[in-house]
Amino acid sequence: MIHRILLTLTVMFLCFPGFAADGYKGPNALCATQDGKTIYVVNTDAREIAVLNTADNKIVKTISLGDIAPNGAALSADEKTLYVSGGGVKGQVMAVDPVAGKITKTAAGHTPMGVVRSPDGTKLFVCNRFTNDVSEYRLPDLQLTRTIKVVREPHAAVVTKDGKYVLVSNSLPYAPTNFPDDEDAIIYVAAEVTIIDVATGKTTPIQLPNGSGSMFGICISPDGRYVYVPGIIARFLAPTTQVDRGWMNTAGVTIIDTTQLESASHGFVNTVLLDDIDRGAANPWGITTSADGKTIYAVIAGTSEVIAVDAVGMHKKLDAQAEAEKQAVQANIYTEAPNNLAFLTGLKKRIKLPGQGARAITVAGNSVYVGMYYSDTLQKLDEATLKPTEIALGPAPVWTPERRGEIWWNDATLCFQHWQSCASCHPDARMDGYNWDLLNDGMGNPKNTKSLLFSHKTPPSMARGVRDRIETGWDTDTMGLQCIRTGFQFIHFTQPDEAKCKDIDAYLRAEQPVPSPYLVDGKLSPKAERGKKIFDDPKVGCAKCHPAPLFTDKKMHDVNTKVYQNDTSEFDTPTLIELWRTPPYLHEGRYLHLGDVFKLGSHGDVAGDVGNLTDEQIDDLVEYLLSL
Numbered sequence: 001m002i003h004r005i006l007l008t009l010t011v012m013f014l015c016f017p018g019f020a021a022d023g024y025k026g027p028n029a030l031c032a033t034q035d036g037k038t039i040y041v042v043n044t045d046a047r048e049i050a051v052l053n054t055a056d057n058k059i060v061k062t063i064s065l066g067d068i069a070p071n072g073a074a075l076s077a078d079e080k081t082l083y084v085s086g087g088g089v090k091g092q093v094m095a096v097d098p099v100a101g102k103i104t105k106t107a108a109g110h111t112p113m114g115v116v117r118s119p120d121g122t123k124l125f126v127c128n129r130f131t132n133d134v135s136e137y138r139l140p141d142l143q144l145t146r147t148i149k150v151v152r153e154p155h156a157a158v159v160t161k162d163g164k165y166v167l168v169s170n171s172l173p174y175a176p177t178n179f180p181d182d183e184d185a186i187i188y189v190a191a192e193v194t195i196i197d198v199a200t201g202k203t204t205p206i207q208l209p210n211g212s213g214s215m216f217g218i219c220i221s222p223d224g225r226y227v228y229v230p231g232i233i234a235r236f237l238a239p240t241t242q243v244d245r246g247w248m249n250t251a252g253v254t255i256i257d258t259t260q261l262e263s264a265s266h267g268f269v270n271t272v273l274l275d276d277i278d279r280g281a282a283n284p285w286g287i288t289t290s291a292d293g294k295t296i297y298a299v300i301a302g303t304s305e306v307i308a309v310d311a312v313g314m315h316k317k318l319d320a321q322a323e324a325e326k327q328a329v330q331a332n333i334y335t336e337a338p339n340n341l342a343f344l345t346g347l348k349k350r351i352k353l354p355g356q357g358a359r360a361i362t363v364a365g366n367s368v369y370v371g372m373y374y375s376d377t378l379q380k381l382d383e384a385t386l387k388p389t390e391i392a393l394g395p396a397p398v399w400t401p402e403r404r405g406e407i408w409w410n411d412a413t414l415c416f417q418h419w420q421s422c423a424s425c426h427p428d429a430r431m432d433g434y435n436w437d438l439l440n441d442g443m444g445n446p447k448n449t450k451s452l453l454f455s456h457k458t459p460p461s462m463a464r465g466v467r468d469r470i471e472t473g474w475d476t477d478t479m480g481l482q483c484i485r486t487g488f489q490f491i492h493f494t495q496p497d498e499a500k501c502k503d504i505d506a507y508l509r510a511e512q513p514v515p516s517p518y519l520v521d522g523k524l525s526p527k528a529e530r531g532k533k534i535f536d537d538p539k540v541g542c543a544k545c546h547p548a549p550l551f552t553d554k555k556m557h558d559v560n561t562k563v564y565q566n567d568t569s570e571f572d573t574p575t576l577i578e579l580w581r582t583p584p585y586l587h588e589g590r591y592l593h594l595g596d597v598f599k600l601g602s603h604g605d606v607a608g609d610v611g612n613l614t615d616e617q618i619d620d621l622v623e624y625l626l627s628l
Contacts, residue, residue, distance in 0.1 A: 077121025161224025177589030282412030302412030405507025531624025
């Protein structure tokens with residue numbers, strides 16, 4: 001009964017993202033007309049589309065989307081219809097008539113985003129973040145024609161100029177993260193860009209540099225030749241002994257040549273870093289180019305900046321490096337673009353923006369517009385001077401402690417040299433999919449990043465329980481804030497600000513689970529119901545260590561998961577809520593598929609008898625666990 005109540009409340013809360021928006025606008029995407037005279041501002045928190053006249057930078061109209069929180073938009077070929085994605089577990093794709101305000105809706109996948117139209121205007125492609133697929137719709141009637149699986153949490157897409165391919169940026173990696181038993185082996189974990197062949201629906205991955213992830217944006221050059229994908233490169237193979245010079249996280253842009261998509265490289269050209277040698281450009285987000293393609297504009301969310309890159313100069317330098325590598329002239333890995341913080345020296349300019357939450361970007365006429373998500377403003381930059389001018393989308397927001405905490409969580413200026421924010425490893429307070437060797441429990445024992453959902457209610461913290469092992473009083477401010485303070489000290493290498501720590505504490509406490517895509521209309525499927533009976537069976541023993549409603553007994557256990565890097569055999573029992581969202585599994589990320597935890601590992605045989613379950617019973621159990 002408790003479980004059913006939890007599921008119901010969760011679905012009620014998250015069917016309406018940004019439920020307690022407190023009057024915020026939240027500009028999350030921008031869509032400009034070809035003539036640059038109009039920009040459609042997608043205000044996620046206000047659940048509206050604001051229409052900006054660029055001649056006087058005034059909002060001339062707002063279109064309410066009811067209870068749907070929008071997150072992306074694309075114009076039809078004739079620019080008479082705006083296609084908007086939004087919503088959560090029951091996502092929607094909407095056709096909006098900007099003049100009449102008429103809205104036509106159609107069902108989409110779980111949390112649709114990244115709307116993009118084919119050049120001929122006959123197809124619309126939408127990324128469904130939590131069902132890990134892309135839906136294709138026929139235009140103009142918005143009829144779903146097919147859905148194509150990609151990798152993990154797709155956020156954005158572009159269509160090549162000839163309409164033959166869709167390129168999708170997946171924001172998270174999908175691979176085991178454990179180090180092989182061979183101590184000298186190198187592990188490769190990286191998010192991918194997926195190529196979709198529109199004619200056949202076949203998908204092909206583009207291999208990116210090790211540690212690539214958090215890829216929330218993508219754009220294509222005006223001539224259709226190049227695709228640019230911003231993201232983080234996590235240096236997870238090294239202990240986190242120092243954050244300076246990008247030894248933990250760096251920010252880059254991957255370049256893909258669309259004329260080479262069918263080659264062995266699948267078009268991968270290289271990845272260049274946006275950081276400076278002694279100053280990070282943490283959490284790149286949106287990206288676009290000038291109308292002539294000569295300048296690339298990347299939004300840096302963690303530092304509220306725009307970086308303007310000389311695309312012509314960059315490509316010349318990349319071509320020269322490629323030729324040098326062919327001639328075996330260049331052999332030092334530190335001079336290669338993905339590792340060279342000086343590669344773009346003289347080819348980029350950083351522009352600091354007023355406000356917080358730089359994410360969305362577009363070019364209209366001779367100006368660049370950036371949406372400041374938390375400040376509810378746009379920043380307009382004339383391309384000639386790049387000097388920002390602020391455009392208010394409404395009254396100045398009054399931030400609650402929870403909202404301020406979310407802002408600090410995403411703010412890399414709180415880190416030494418601005419290399420990373422809390423969100424670099426914990427996007428949306430969840431996890432980045434990598435193993436990190438953190439300093440707070442010694443070196444040489446990397447462990448998978450944990451989701452922080454319900455972290456205040458499920459002590460101790462960290463896989464080894466090294467933070468605040470106190471069993472009582474966890475819900476006091478002191479206990480929660482201690483974890484946040486140590487995070488600043490050992491990961492950001494700065495002294496924590498008490499007021500900001502309290503705000504972050506409020507933000508983490510307010511986080512709620514996203515309804516699982518395995519639920520059917522908010523309820524367990526028949527298969528999951530069978531799995532629940534197995535889970536609750538005392539002979540099987542799952543509920544002994546994972547009792548509802550938090551599905552953890554908050555204790556340390558030895559479940560036969562110790563590996564050669566570990567000096568202990570006991571690890572914290574994690575909550576199982578949102579288990580569907582957090583592969584790979586166990587403290588070292590050994591198993592990509594949850595069923596392998598039971599079929600290949602001995603997990604579950606310590607407190608019960610999972611080992612004697614049939615394959616069918618394990619599949620039912622997994623269905624239930626992935627529904628939590």
